Amino acid sequence: MLASGRYRSRFCICCPSRALSWCLMGMSSQTLCDRLFPPERAARVAVLYQHAEITYEELRDSTVRAAEILNALGIGAGDRIAILLNDSPEFIASFVAIISLGAIAVPINLALRREDQLFILKDCGACAAIVEAKTVESLSTFSGDETEVKNLLIVGREDGAIEIDIDSIAGMNAQNVVNAKRRPLTEFPERAGDDKDAFILYTSGSTGEPKGAVHRPADIFYTNETFCNEVLKLREGDRLFSSSRLPFAYGLGNSFTFPLLNGLTTILCREKPAPDVISRVFKEYRPTIFFGVPLIYSMLLEHHRHSRPLDTSSLRLCVSAGEALPAQLGESWQETFGVEILDGIGSTEMLHMFMSNHAGDVRYGSSGKLLRGYEARLIDHEGVAAPRGEAGNLWIRGASAAARYWQRPETTAETFVDGWVRTGDLYATDADGFWWHQGRSDDCFKPTGQWVSPIEVESVLLRHEAVRAAAVVEGFDEHGLSCVCAFVVCADDAGEATEGSLRILCQKSLPRFKQPRRYLFVSELPYTATGKVQRFKLREQLRSSEFNP
Numbered sequence: 001m002l003a004s005g006r007y008r009s010r011f012c013i014c015c016p017s018r019a020l021s022w023c024l025m026g027m028s029s030q031t032l033c034d035r036l037f038p039p040e041r042a043a044r045v046a047v048l049y050q051h052a053e054i055t056y057e058e059l060r061d062s063t064v065r066a067a068e069i070l071n072a073l074g075i076g077a078g079d080r081i082a083i084l085l086n087d088s089p090e091f092i093a094s095f096v097a098i099i100s101l102g103a104i105a106v107p108i109n110l111a112l113r114r115e116d117q118l119f120i121l122k123d124c125g126a127c128a129a130i131v132e133a134k135t136v137e138s139l140s141t142f143s144g145d146e147t148e149v150k151n152l153l154i155v156g157r158e159d160g161a162i163e164i165d166i167d168s169i170a171g172m173n174a175q176n177v178v179n180a181k182r183r184p185l186t187e188f189p190e191r192a193g194d195d196k197d198a199f200i201l202y203t204s205g206s207t208g209e210p211k212g213a214v215h216r217p218a219d220i221f222y223t224n225e226t227f228c229n230e231v232l233k234l235r236e237g238d239r240l241f242s243s244s245r246l247p248f249a250y251g252l253g254n255s256f257t258f259p260l261l262n263g264l265t266t267i268l269c270r271e272k273p274a275p276d277v278i279s280r281v282f283k284e285y286r287p288t289i290f291f292g293v294p295l296i297y298s299m300l301l302e303h304h305r306h307s308r309p310l311d312t313s314s315l316r317l318c319v320s321a322g323e324a325l326p327a328q329l330g331e332s333w334q335e336t337f338g339v340e341i342l343d344g345i346g347s348t349e350m351l352h353m354f355m356s357n358h359a360g361d362v363r364y365g366s367s368g369k370l371l372r373g374y375e376a377r378l379i380d381h382e383g384v385a386a387p388r389g390e391a392g393n394l395w396i397r398g399a400s401a402a403a404r405y406w407q408r409p410e411t412t413a414e415t416f417v418d419g420w421v422r423t424g425d426l427y428a429t430d431a432d433g434f435w436w437h438q439g440r441s442d443d444c445f446k447p448t449g450q451w452v453s454p455i456e457v458e459s460v461l462l463r464h465e466a467v468r469a470a471a472v473v474e475g476f477d478e479h480g481l482s483c484v485c486a487f488v489v490c491a492d493d494a495g496e497a498t499e500g501s502l503r504i505l506c507q508k509s510l511p512r513f514k515q516p517r518r519y520l521f522v523s524e525l526p527y528t529a530t531g532k533v534q535r536f537k538l539r540e541q542l543r544s545s546e547f548n549p
Contacts, residue, residue: 035221037057037063048267063100066090081104082106082129095256105198105200130153222351222399222400238265239259239287240267241282243296249346319344324345327459328463342357345425349421373399396421443473452513457514473542
């Protein structure tokens, strides 16, 4: 049974007065706050979290308190504020409060290594960070020359009391903050208009160092009008749950902007989305729409078959993104649970999906059709338009595109060209308007003078009943010649015993130049936090002595 009205915001500052009065509802109709918190929604359930029901009014109050605290620190227009929180109401309140002050929110995934978190903090130049209490010990060393972070706003629990404390790295303690003269928010000369820098989302690093894509509030509204309205077709009573976390573009739309902009309910989970956790959420919170990545769907199927049955009876729709969904995985899921998976493609640069399969119109193995409001074109390796049916580099255009990469003018110029975004993906389209992913441009290679798409070879390998995961990269044989190399994860102890049958399968399904000449059997593949295979790490492994022929 869910508790109602028992949620207490973790944004609380111990101070003698809350003289600062500010009503989000008085802001311009173009603000994110107005769109999230109209008066008629006050009593509706916005968030299901930790066995509590949190109303829109409670979430708005939490957002106001977060803004008060940030205002007390002098946070204003253009300041970058990092968010290192688990998926929670405080994450959403922090995000909205930061934007409402004209500052720039920088969500950072807690699953990243400390070194990667430090890289993002340094790269964006955050002056403050809102962090989980459990991360304070590791983040407390972010001082001096390492970052520009001056204040940590600590969110944590003690004996059921939920509070936020301020720890200033520069030496200003909480009492100094409380006694500091507060500027009323009405004195700020700038607010977060639709066209102002509002948040920076860092790419997942599937090809190396992450980059910060700078987005505006208008980008959020555009993805709601396109993907959400066209594909999800939200209904009264919908509950949305995403295994992808809020710091990522995919998760931000799934768990925050789509449900809350439409007055519905999001299900948030602090725990790592392992199969047993997701299974429990399905049973206890009864989501109607679930968002995952192919790796998660594969893990859930394995969990269902070998651990305990997965209760999907509340689901009307499943969505996948991040990596191309293998056709056999989508087919197996639908056959097992009777629910379609709508696979699509989006990017951090475009904020969410711009292609997708649609309910009742699914072709597994494809990324579906181009959404209304977006344009796409395919450019071949010579820089001209690719003929229909042939693969080309995907360029996309739409109003949700990021303005630029943060402090990377050269990379910005390479990616954002005359209103188009170069995605780095290879695609082909068919006569029915379905788009077929051929892999990343920088992952494809020409072992015999002909292009090989890793994803095409991987889809064949995954048909083998003993194969749980596969990734293909360019390798080299004993003569130093380029060849197709397959990293394979097998079930149980199958391992190298399956190599012979895999070779036969590939001989039947692929032309000779696309067939793997080397097979490397490993216990796991390297993934980003968003579930994308890091093929560059596999190439690095091939260069190591362990995998040299």
